[in-house]
Amino acid sequence: MRMRTDLTRAASKRLVKILVCVSPLVLVVVPMSAPAQVPPPSTIPGTIKEVEGSFSGTWTWNGQSYNAIWSDGAIAVLTVGSFTATSVVINRTDTSASVSAGMTAVYTGQISSQGNSIVNGEVTWTWPGHYGYPATGTWTASWVLVTQTAWQLVWSDEFNGTAGSPPDPTKWNYDLGGGGWGNGEAETYTNSPNNVFQDGQGNLVIQAIRDPSGNFTSARLQTGAPGASTQTTDLSRQYGLVEARLKLPFGLGVWPAFWMLGEDIGTVSWPQCGEIDIMENFGTYNNNASVNNGTAHGPGYSGANGITAAITLPFGETVYDDYHIYAMEWSQNSIQFFVDGVEYHTVTPASIPAGDQWVFNAPFFILLNLAIGGPTTFLGTPDPNAPFPNQDLVADYVRVYQAVAAPAETPVITPGRVVNAASYLGTVAPGSLAALYGTNLADNTYLDVTDANGDFVKTLAGVTVTVDGVPAPLVYVSPTQINFQIPWETVPGAAVNVQVTRNTMASAVETITIAASASPSMFLEDFTNGIAWMTGAGCEASECSAQAGTVYQLWANGLGPKNVPEQDGVPVVFTGGSLDPLQVAGGPTSCQLTVEGEPTAVVYCGAAPGEIIDQLNFMYPAGVSSSAPYAEAVLTVGGATGRFRVPAPAQ
Numbered sequence: 001m002r003m004r005t006d007l008t009r010a011a012s013k014r015l016v017k018i019l020v021c022v023s024p025l026v027l028v029v030v031p032m033s034a035p036a037q038v039p040p041p042s043t044i045p046g047t048i049k050e051v052e053g054s055f056s057g058t059w060t061w062n063g064q065s066y067n068a069i070w071s072d073g074a075i076a077v078l079t080v081g082s083f084t085a086t087s088v089v090i091n092r093t094d095t096s097a098s099v100s101a102g103m104t105a106v107y108t109g110q111i112s113s114q115g116n117s118i119v120n121g122e123v124t125w126t127w128p129g130h131y132g133y134p135a136t137g138t139w140t141a142s143w144v145l146v147t148q149t150a151w152q153l154v155w156s157d158e159f160n161g162t163a164g165s166p167p168d169p170t171k172w173n174y175d176l177g178g179g180g181w182g183n184g185e186a187e188t189y190t191n192s193p194n195n196v197f198q199d200g201q202g203n204l205v206i207q208a209i210r211d212p213s214g215n216f217t218s219a220r221l222q223t224g225a226p227g228a229s230t231q232t233t234d235l236s237r238q239y240g241l242v243e244a245r246l247k248l249p250f251g252l253g254v255w256p257a258f259w260m261l262g263e264d265i266g267t268v269s270w271p272q273c274g275e276i277d278i279m280e281n282f283g284t285y286n287n288n289a290s291v292n293n294g295t296a297h298g299p300g301y302s303g304a305n306g307i308t309a310a311i312t313l314p315f316g317e318t319v320y321d322d323y324h325i326y327a328m329e330w331s332q333n334s335i336q337f338f339v340d341g342v343e344y345h346t347v348t349p350a351s352i353p354a355g356d357q358w359v360f361n362a363p364f365f366i367l368l369n370l371a372i373g374g375p376t377t378f379l380g381t382p383d384p385n386a387p388f389p390n391q392d393l394v395a396d397y398v399r400v401y402q403a404v405a406a407p408a409e410t411p412v413i414t415p416g417r418v419v420n421a422a423s424y425l426g427t428v429a430p431g432s433l434a435a436l437y438g439t440n441l442a443d444n445t446y447l448d449v450t451d452a453n454g455d456f457v458k459t460l461a462g463v464t465v466t467v468d469g470v471p472a473p474l475v476y477v478s479p480t481q482i483n484f485q486i487p488w489e490t491v492p493g494a495a496v497n498v499q500v501t502r503n504t505m506a507s508a509v510e511t512i513t514i515a516a517s518a519s520p521s522m523f524l525e526d527f528t529n530g531i532a533w534m535t536g537a538g539c540e541a542s543e544c545s546a547q548a549g550t551v552y553q554l555w556a557n558g559l560g561p562k563n564v565p566e567q568d569g570v571p572v573v574f575t576g577g578s579l580d581p582l583q584v585a586g587g588p589t590s591c592q593l594t595v596e597g598e599p600t601a602v603v604y605c606g607a608a609p610g611e612i613i614d615q616l617n618f619m620y621p622a623g624v625s626s627s628a629p630y631a632e633a634v635l636t637v638g639g640a641t642g643r644f645r646v647p648a649p650a651q
Contacts, residue, residue: 148439150406150508151241151415156399158511160494163200166193167221173229175220175369181228186253186374186381187216191230195219199394202494202513206370208254208391214384216372224365226265236263236363241401243327243338243416244368245513246279248319249391253373253382254283256393258326260364271302274359276335279326281319285379289318292326294337296347300356304378307352309337309345315425315530316632321643322426323396323513325416331403332361340425341417341437368395396494396513411463411500411507413438418498418512421475421483422521422557422613423530423644428512429519430490431566432558433475433613434498435483436465438507441500445478456485456569456612462503468496473569473612485612487568488561492516518560518584520591520635520642523613531630531645546631546647548622551603554646556614559584559591559637562607574609582606584637591616592636595646596624605637624649 157171174196178188187208189195196206196219208218223235244258257280262273275297282288295308313324327338337345349358370393373379382388401415414437420426421433428434442463451457456473458464465472465484468491476483482500490496492514500507522532525543536544536552544552564581566572572582583606584590591605598621608615616635624631630645 148406148408148410148412149403150410150412151401152404152508153415154240154400154402155235155237156397157204158202158397158495159198159204159395160202161198161200163198164193165198166191167196167198167204169232171233171235172221172223173225173232175222175226175228175367176230177228180371180374183371184374184376185255185371187218187370187372189220189369190217191219192217196221201515202396204368204395206256206368206393206395208249208370208372208393210382210388218370218372220367220369220371222261222365222367224261224263224265226261234365236365237400238361238363239330239332240403241327241329241415242278242366242399243325243401244279244398245323245325245396245416247323247392247394247396248279248281249370249393250281250283250289250318250320251382251388251391252284253377253380254281254391255371255373255377255379256281257367257369257371258398259367260328261367262359263363263365271297272299272357272359274298274362274364275302275306276328276330276360276364277306277308278328278337282379283373289320290316292319292324292339294328294345296335296351296360298352298357298359301352307347311337311339311342311344313339315423316643316645317425323394327416330360333358335360340419341414366398366400368393368398397511407505408440409503410505411438411441411502413498413500413507413510415510418510420519420521420557422523422555426521426642427515427519428486429514429517429558429560429640430486430492431488431561432486432519432521433483434486435476435481436498436500436510437481438500439480440502441482442477442479442502446474447476449474449477454571458569464501466497466499466501470568475612485569486514488566489568490514516560516638516640518637518640519558520560520637520640521557522616522642522644523555523557526630529628529630529645531647532633534646543647546620546624546649548620548624548649551617551619554616554618555608556616558640558642559605559614559616560640561585566607566612569612571610571612572607579604579606582609590637593618593633595621595633596626596631598623600633620649625651627651 157168161168174191175189176191179185194207194209195217196204199205206219206221208216210216222229223233225231225234242260246258248256258278259280260276260278261270265273277293277295280293280295281291282293290313291310293308293310295306297303297306301307313319324340329336329338333349335347336343352358370391373381375381399415406412417437419435420428421435424435442461444461446460449456449460456475458471458473460474460477463474463477463482465474465482467487470487470489472484472487474482474484494513496512496514497509498512499509525531525533533555534544534546534552535541536550562582562584574582580587583604588602588605591602593600593602593616600621601619602616603619604615604617606614626648629648631648633644633646635642635644
C-alpha cells in the first residue's frame with residue numbers, strides 16, 4: 001500500500017473561501033480649543049495616537065490657525081480618560097491647506113489600531129519641544145468611535161437537562177389541544193413526557209406518536225402567552241438574530257416547524273399579528289428531504305400566499321441525517337433567512353403586495369412544534385396501513401441574539417459558524433480541523449502557519465483560538481475565516497466553548513456541540529457537487545476516475561483517536577514498519593464504508609503520515625452505478641457516521 005505524505009497543504013489551499021474585507025474603524029476628532037501659547041512657527045512636529053481608521057480634526061492655536069505637518073517618526077503621549085498610550089508613531093505625513101487668521105485647518109490621515117477603545121474625554125498630549133516653545137499642550141476634544149456590529153446572546157435554551165426531564169418552564173409554555181388551530185392537523189398537542197423531553201445528551205426531543213387506535217400525539221412549545229398556552233412564561237423579542245440547531249424527522253404528513261408569531265395575536269388574531277417561519281418542512285410533499293422553507297405571513301399575504309422561498313441543502317445533505325442551523329436575522333423593515341450560514345431569502349416592505357400592511361416591526365415570540373398533517377392538509381396524512389415509527393424533532397439549542405456595537409478592534413465570531421473544515425458541514429471531533437467565520441479576526445491573510453519544526457503554531461499575528469480554554473493549532477488565518485485543529489484533549493460534550501483573541505481583545509464565546517470522539521468527513525475536490533478528493537496511483541495530486549477493484553485514498557477529517565495518541569498541531573511521523581500505531585483503534589475493520597450501498601474493503605484507516613489530517617484507503621467496489629458524476633458514500637467509525645460523495649465510475 002502506497003502512503004501519500006504531502007497533501008495537507010494542498011488540501012488547505014482548496015479550503016480557502018472567498019473573503020470579504022472588513023470595514024475599518026473610523027475615529028473622528030474635533031479639537032475645540034487650544035491653550036494660550038506664543039504663536040508657533042508654521043511647521044510643528046507632532047503625532048496623534050494611532051487608531052484604526054481615519055483621523056479628522058481642526059487645530060486652532062491662540063485664536064489663530066496655521067499650516068501644520070504631522071512629521072513622520074515623531075513620538076507622542078496621549079491620554080484619553082484613564083488610558084494612556086506612549087511612544088506612538090504615525091508613519092506618514094499629512095499636510096493641511098493654507099488657512100488665514102480666524103479660520104481652521106482640517107487634517108486627515110490613516111492611522112493603525114493599538115487595540116484600545118476611545119471614549120469622550122479630555123485629551124492631553126506631549127510632543128518633543130522644538131524651537132524653544134513649550135512641550136505640552138491640552139486640547140478638549142470630542143471623540144466619536146464608529147464601531148462594528150456584533151451579536152450578543154440575550155436568551156437561549158441549550159437543553160442540557162437530565163434525561164427525561166421536561167423543558168424549562170421558565171422558558172417554555174405548552175400549547176395544548178388538537179386540530180392545529182384551523183390547520184386541519186391530525187395530532188393532539190400534549191405536555192406528556194412521552195411527547196416532549198430532554199435526552200440527557202444536550203438535546204430537546206419533540207416526539208410524534210401514533211397509538212394503536214391510530215391517534216397521533218405530539219407537542220408544541222412557545223415562549224409567548226396566547227390563549228391556548230399554559231402561560232408559565234411570556235418572553236417575546238423584537239429584532240435580532242434567532243436561530244436553532246435542529247435535526248428533523250421526515251415522512252408523509254410529518255410537519256416540523258421553528259417559527260414566530262406576533263405577540264398581539266390575542267387581540268388582533270392571525271394573520272394580522274404576523275408569522276415568520278424560520279424552518280418549515282413538508283416531509284415527502286414536494287420531496288422536502290433536503291429542503292427548508294422560509295416564509296413571512298401577514299394580512300393579505302398569508303397561507304399559500306405567504307412571501308416564501310425554499311433552499312436545497314448542498315452535497316446531498318438531508319434534513320434528517322444531520323443537524324442544520326436555521327436562522328433569521330431581523331431588523332426594522334427587514335427579515336433575512338439563513339440555513340447553515342447561507343442567506344436564501346430576504347423580505348422587506350417592498351416584498352409584500354401593494355396596499356398590504358407590514359406587521360413585523362413589533363414583538364414576536366418563538367414556537368417549536370411537530371405537527372402531523374390531516375386528510376385535508378396540502379402535505380397529506382400518514383398512511384394508516386403503513387408503519388409509523390416515532391418521529392423525533394431534535395433541538396440542540398435555540399438562541400436569540402441582539403445586535404450591539406462592539407469596539408472595531410474586537411474579533412467577532414458569527415453565531416453558528418464554527419463548522420467542519422473538510423466539508424464545511426456537519427460536526428467536529430477532537431483532533432479534527434474546524435473553520436470559524438466572523439469579522440476582524442486578523443489583520444491579514446496568513447497561509448504559512450508552521451514553525452521551524454513544521455508544527456502548526458497556536459498564535460499568529462496576535463491571534464489565538466481557544467477550545468475550552470486550550471490554545472488550538474492554527475491552519476489558516478484571515479480577517480473573516482480561521483481554520484484550526486480542535487485540541488485532542490477536548491472532552492466531547494454539549495457545551496464546548498470556542499473563542500478568538502486578537503491582541504488581547506477577546507470575542508464572545510461561541511458554544512458548540514462535540515457529540516463524539518469521531519466525526520468522519522472528507523476533504524472535497526468538487527465544491528459544486530460535494531465530491532471528496534480521491535487520489536491514487538497515476539492521479540496522486542488530482543481527482544481520480546473511479547474503477548472497480550482499484551485502491552484509492554480519501555483525505556479525511558475526524559476519524560478519531562489512533563493507537564498511538566497524536567499531539568496538537570504536530571504532523572504524524574511514519575518511519576517505516578507497521579502502520580498499526582497510526583490507525584484508529586481496531587484498524588480498518590473499525591471503519592465501515594459503503595458506496596451506493598455496496599460494502600467496501602477498507603485497507604487503511606488512520607492518520608495521514610506527515611500531516612495533521614486523516615487518510616482512508618479503500619478498494620472501489622464493483623456494482624456501483626450512478627447517472628450522476630458522483631456516488632453516495634457512508635462511513636461509520638466508532639459509532640459516528642459521516643456521509644459524502646466519491647467519483648462515480650464512467651457509465
